[in-house]
């Protein structure tokens with residue numbers, strides 16, 4: 192019991208499943224183990240050889256006895272050998288070797304449960320019911336006696352490791368699973384796509400491939416030198432089942448439907464552009480399930496899909512939960528009507544022949560029903576995987592963030608900070624200044640200011656934003672603040688995240704409607720003047736007096752056109768200097784800031800406030816305004832960028848998958864703003880799922 196966590200060892204459902212298993216493995220002797228697996232293993236122990244497959248065949252063994260590679264041999268030998276040796280003095284070596292084999296199955300069965308529990312720690316109770324008490328495992332492993340639980344448990348170990356970003360271990364375990372049973376190779380391309388598509392994980396591809404390649408070459412390819420291995424493992428009649436379902440074509444040619452379905456599954460996964468861990472599990476699971484549904488699958492094949500069905504079962508809604516249960520309950524009688532079971536030597540009962548209780552027609556109807564339930568399950572798993580794939584939602588439908596505010600309020604600074612979060616390659620930034628109607632010095636600027644919507648081509652800005660959101664390219668231009676001229680036309684492409692920053696971003700209704708996150712920056716006037724002066728004089732070469740005069744001249748338009756946009760925002764950031772009186776003395780030094788935030792119609796403010804206080808150590812006052820619709824937070828205090836990152840990881844559990852680069856967190860107020868925008872995005876994505 193030392194290997195079993197104490198919580199599990201006290202779980203009555205686990206103990207029930209364990210007791211049942213113990214009973215079954217003590218009293219049942221599955222026919223296929225007695226005919227095939229045990230003779231092969233005992234022959235190997237009796238006449239050890241470096242090439243047990245050829246040696247077994249040379250001694251007249253049945254080629255169907257052990258269609259498995261060296262990993263399976265290594266897995267089963269220890270306990271089988273102990274049983275065999277213990278039984279020798281009493282002439283019970285075959286019986287006890289068989290018991291050793293079944294104890295090995297139990298060990299891997301427990302390992303499968305433990306891996307799943309580690310992968311889904313928050314669903315442990317449900318897992319014990321869904322996995323440990325499933326009739327499918329009882330039937331396939333303990334009554335029919337298949338060995339597939341071994342490669343399946345190892346493969347799940349590989350999934351667990353990749354989820355933990357342990358690439359080498361994942362490659363090693365997957366290679367072991369494949370060397371145990373070649374069919375596990377079907378999972379390999381999904382691992383490859385997952386690692387390739389996620390830029391953040393791409394560096395893991397090399398260690399994964401190296402570990403996989405090394406172990407697979409040693410344990411999967413080297414044995415191919417043995418003619419016996421080739422006969423027993425490669426030419427097993429099981430492989431032919433993959434080509435069993437075929438559509439006749441002309442001149443005797445056929446289209447093999449299982450390989451076709453497999454290729455389409457790979458293509459579908461590839462087309463999603465980015466796959467998160469949950470989708471990786473769904474797509475691999477649907478592929479294994481498809482194999483079961485489209486072939487005259489051996490009972491062991493059901494086990495390949497089984498852990499994925501369990502993962503779906505514990506994360507789906509009630510209907511999904513019962514559907515997996517129904518599939519298992521329906522599949523078992525179907526298998527029992529077509530495959531052999533166990534003998535009960537202690538009671539003198541021989542292995543029963545396959546019962547012919549139902550007519551062929553009735554069995555076909557049953558099979559059809561099992562396939563129907565399986566198909567519904569496959570579709571639901573596919574849909575569920577896609578719905579929970581943050582990246583899918585981002586890449587299919589870009590996420591649009593709009594930032595508005597007066598000149599010098601900090602719009603482009605925030606936009607750049609958001610680019611640092613998502614990575615430049617994932618962001619298309621559209622700057623409102625590129626839509627001014629005239630270049631600097633044009634006579635029209637004497638009549639209107641830049642803050643007047645009519646001085647900006649807002650319909651074109653809106654069209655360009657909508658085009659990129661719909662996946663089309665648009666032509667834009669940049670306003671160069673050094674020269675006061677426009678750049679030559681530039682291409683604006685669609686991307687995962689679209690950031691639109693400008694004076695009027697929250698003004699045109701058609702644009703407003705398509706923005707997922709609407710931000711208004713209302714920087715304190717004194718601070719804005721300070722920042723604007725510092726930037727316009729130093730970076731844009733303006734005269735200080737002219738900047739001051741321009742701000743005064745623009746004030747009425749600011750009140751008329753800029754500030755009212757605040758009403759359209761989900762997030763309002765009001766930034767001010769902690770000591771406004773000290774601004775002049777700061778020159779180029781950073782300004783200590785405080786932040787007032789208004790968060791409208793969102794569910795996360797309380798969680799956020801707790802994390803900001805507990806993890807980031809800020810001073811925070813929170814209040815609810817507008818009859819509880821708006822959360823107001825006043826935040827002060829220095830914050831390390833690392834702490835913002837820590838709070839983000841805490842607040843957004845799937846952060847790793849949402850951001851495919853290592854995010855560049857800022858310190859202090861800008862970092863807090865990044866975190867709040869991220870929370871807003873997270874909530875927006877969750878709402879998208881719920882729709």
Ligand SMILES: Nc1ncnc2c1ncn2[C@@H]1O[C@H](COP(=O)(O)OP(=O)(O)OP(=O)(O)O)[C@@H](O)[C@H]1O
Pocket residue numbers: 596597598599600601602603604605624694722723726860861
């Ligand atoms: N959160 C912040 N923390 C520190 N400095 C900031 C912050 N926001 C803005 N600034 C300072 O203010 C200056 C103006 O900011 P920024 O260029 O982002 O404003 P803007 O709203 O995009 O202005 P405009 O509309 O005139 O282009 C920046 O050069 C930067 O020095």
Ligand SMILES: O=C(CO)[C@H](O)[C@H](O)COP(=O)(O)O
Pocket residue numbers: 597598599624627631641670671672673675693694731
């Ligand atoms: O309001 C502004 C930006 O939002 C600027 O004042 C406007 O773009 C004109 O820039 P410049 O003074 O460099 O010609």
